[in-house]
Amino acid sequence: MTSTGEETAAERRGPLWWPRWRSAAFDWSLAAVSAVECAAEGVAFARDAGIPVAAGVVFGWLAGSVLVVRRQWPIAVVLVAIAITPAQMGFLMGLVGLYTLAASELPRRIIASLAGMQLMGTLIVTFVRVRQSMDSGRLTIGDWFIPFAALVMSLGLTAPPVLLGLYVGQRRRLMESLRERADSLERELQLLAERAEERAEWARGEERTRIAREMHDVVAHRVSLMVVHAAALQAVARKDPEKAVRNAALVGDMGRQALTELREMLGVLRSGGARERAAASVPLAAVGVAAAAAASRAVVEQHGEGPCLEELEELVGQSAAAGMVVDLSVEGEVRTYAGEIEQTAYRVVQEALTNVHKHAAGAKTHVRLAHRVAEIAMQVENEPPPEVGSAGSAGLPSGGNGLVGMKERVVALGGVFVSGPTEAGGFRVSAVIPSP
Template identity: 35%
Template sequence: MRIDRTRLHDTLLAVVVAGVSVALFVLYGPDRLQAEGIAVDGMRAPDSFGAVLVVLACVPVALRRRWPLSALCATVVPETLLAVFGYGAGISCLAGLVLLYSVASYRGLAVALGGLLVSLVTYTLGAVAGPARVASWSEHVVVAVVLVAVWGAGRSLRLRRAYLEELKDRAARLERAHAADTRAARAEERSRIARELHDVVAHHVSVMTVQAAAARRVLAADPDLAREALSAIEHTGRLAMTEMRNIVGVLRTDSRADARAELGPQPGVRDLPLLAEQMREAGLSTRLQAEGEPRPLPAGVDLAAYRLVQEGLTNSLRHAGAGAKAVVTVRYEPHELDVRVEDDGVGAAGLSTRSGHGLVGIRERVALYGGILSIGPLPGGGFEVRARFPLKDGQ
């Protein structure tokens, strides 16, 4: 449809150019030129044959976009015949100007220069072959300037069109790059949320499972102790739901709410005493000790340290065995934060059972902040999860 409309427009333009050219051919005959004081020497009066030649010179305008240079060359024969038969040079110059503009606008520089040369040669041949009137050098210069100006206008349009196409292509590339960045950011965010959810669910569900087992064992013998265990389960469940709601809420809020969610309070080293108390209630004897002078930590390192302790204690609760003890050590050094979780449980025998998705996620967290993670059994028995986070500028 687009090609058909283009051909239709060019055909209509050819009809208009032919009509105007024939009208000028009829109106500006030798009598009219003499009446205006223009010297005419042997110029032939307009007739039907000359009008046909004028129309033939305008017909190629209909092909100006598809074959512009060929159409321009096709006008050379009728224009030369008009000059040879004495009708005067430049009778059909309007069609030549349109085709010269089309060549400059729709073809490369080499072809465009060839079109300009064809136009100049055609005018020169017409002026030499049919000297119907003596033209001054100034008139020839004006015609040459007009031809060059029309050619320059066509080249300017082509360059502008190419510039706009480049802008569109650049905008499309930027849009594709932005879409790729958005997909990568979303994938990273999904990975982060998956790690957060795993840490929250694994820890709280493990605590609730241990407490439920304890409540079941003492339900008949000591209902009050069972009631305390059930209350602890309820409290742990509420904590889990609150953390999960804060994490998943990011997925269904707008951008400003996302920013508020990202800036919202996250658990950190300051919350380790509450975590240790929760683990003691679940049946894991947990001791928390701090070494060095505590100081504010970067938010990412603070959260990663908390999640590491949470995952380490959760694994100790699951795998260390009954009566095991855990020690959490947070050491503040000048340029490093050392976080260590140790237990005296199963030890090397439980190494294969302690390498789950949670520890893999902790490894990713520690690597994200340039830390060093070591996980494995202790020489004298037990298991250790340790991470060292580098701190910059005294943080």
């Protein structure tokens, strides 16, 4: 794990402009050494200049102490070092000042200008000192030694600290850039993790909704027919025993069909849970919600869950057996559709018939199915019930989720769903599902 920019800034708690107390102590130590050096060199400078030695010592001490501000004002340190070069003072201050200047964020032209000034100052002073030494007889080497010594001395005191400072500054900027990138990547990873969690929560919610919708479609219609047949069985049990036996057989068939569909759905849910555990190592953000939905559809197709349009006549026949007057009309050329489309069309008709049993018992119902070029359309329309309140005779509850579930199914496939009362007092459910 990398530390963020805020944590790095929090660690910088040194005094004044220093990032840390350790840096401040190091600069004060350098300044003290430089002050001692300049003060010692001030003795010779005072004697050559003909001023009191104490003045030369104080001047050297003050000049050397400027090194303490090298991090905040490196230009000032280099300028002071250049100014005292003729007095042969501040060698340490010159080296450290040039290094700090080259390692700073200042423009390269400023660094080059000050380094050139320092180089020329050292070159001239060294040239003059070596010439004076040869004139006084202390050096008996040839004249070629004067420029050579001046050039070597000036380059030796200028080039190494500048080059080292440039290298350290570049490396420091590189490390800062890498740290910023690491911080940015960490923030992006956190954001991706949050988005992945949101997508996972959304996918779980969608899956819960889908399961609830399937359970509603499977159970509601079968149980509604069972309740209707049970009510009819109770009414004719004493008057017509043979009809009561037929109704009881129908109730048993309905119950077995409901149990069969529930077993199939539970089997799919169990196998889907095993697949989810096997794929738990795959990040949800990389797979995506679309891939998860595709995998869910693949599981459905593999286990053969859900009815098809071929069973539509049987569905209408069950409602007719329960006492509903219902007719089915099919238009266009019958063809096979994708499993998801056929299942949705079947569920829409099934739920619409269930609503007729609940809210308009005894009403005549028309079921229309149209096969078109690039779509399939279905419509379930019931006339007004013969007696107001007859829907409550069977005691069928309503959760109010049937129409919502139908619309969700149709819209998920890119279709259009419309429902509402008719002018005659009945109710109509229409849906159109595209089929490439």
